[in-house]
Amino acid sequence: MLTLMKPEIELYAREKTASHGDLLEKLTTETKETMEWPEMLTGPLEGRFLKLMVTISGAKRVLEVGMFTGYSALSMAEGLPEDGELITLEINDKAIEVANRYFGNSPHGKKITIKKGAGLDSIKELTGTFDLVFIDADKVNYSNYYEAILPKLKTGGIILVDNVLYSGEVLDPQSENAKAIHAFNEKVSNDNRVDKVLLTIRDGVYFIVKK
Numbered sequence: 001m002l003t004l005m006k007p008e009i010e011l012y013a014r015e016k017t018a019s020h021g022d023l024l025e026k027l028t029t030e031t032k033e034t035m036e037w038p039e040m041l042t043g044p045l046e047g048r049f050l051k052l053m054v055t056i057s058g059a060k061r062v063l064e065v066g067m068f069t070g071y072s073a074l075s076m077a078e079g080l081p082e083d084g085e086l087i088t089l090e091i092n093d094k095a096i097e098v099a100n101r102y103f104g105n106s107p108h109g110k111k112i113t114i115k116k117g118a119g120l121d122s123i124k125e126l127t128g129t130f131d132l133v134f135i136d137a138d139k140v141n142y143s144n145y146y147e148a149i150l151p152k153l154k155t156g157g158i159i160l161v162d163n164v165l166y167s168g169e170v171l172d173p174q175s176e177n178a179k180a181i182h183a184f185n186e187k188v189s190n191d192n193r194v195d196k197v198l199l200t201i202r203d204g205v206y207f208i209v210k211k
């Protein structure tokens with residue numbers, strides 16, 4: 001679990017947050033047992049936050065960039081109305097196979113469409129506008145995803161971006177990923193097209209609203 005919080009505070013926050021239920025618990029267990037980098041799962045605290053963001057925003061059309069085994073996609077789909085739609089972009093076949101099975105076992109799975117391939121290519125093919133977008137794929141492309149998505153986001157629409165504190169490395173960025181995320185954060189903080197709050201949930205979530 002990626003978090004900058006003291007472990008006991010993180011645990012306390014999780015205990016005081018709604019349960020993610022049995023299916024997401026099973027998905028988490030299988031991901032930890034069978035996948036490389038299981039810490040990429042957004043997990044219960046951020047997952048419940050994403051679900052509530054979808055619910056309270058009244059979003060009906062959601063886009064996710066970086067699905068992995070489907071934890072955040074299923075969490076957000078829970079917050080959608082019955083006729084809501086979530087399109088999720090993923091490049092990894094094994095992750096898609098796991099996610100598809102869990103989507104098939106959830107009453108919310110029918111709201112989800114997986115688009116396989118490189119995220120930037122897939123975004124170019126998407127038509128219509130989105131109400132809420134969650135960016136959680138390759139960090140070096142965060143700025144590219146942002147620019148590609150902004151024209152497809154409705155006015156008042158929300159972009160949530162994961163890992164924007166990158167385990168604290170943004171304070172002194174050395175790796176390629178940390179540099180890319182810091183540059184992205186600089187870009188957003190100076191962008192007059194959007195309003196924004198950088199939330200310190202887990203590894204940092206940028207909450208961006210299109211003006």
Ligand SMILES: C[S@@+](CC[C@H](N)C(=O)[O-])C[C@H]1O[C@@H](n2cnc3c(N)ncnc32)[C@H](O)[C@@H]1O
Nearest residue numbers: 040041042066068071072091092118119137138
């Ligand atoms: C941090 S994980 C996503 C975690 C997921 N949101 C969750 O809560 O479980 C990032 C995912 O992005 C995918 N990814 C990496 N580069 C990509 C690309 N260029 N296009 C689409 N997906 C990509 C990876 O395969 C990985 O599954």
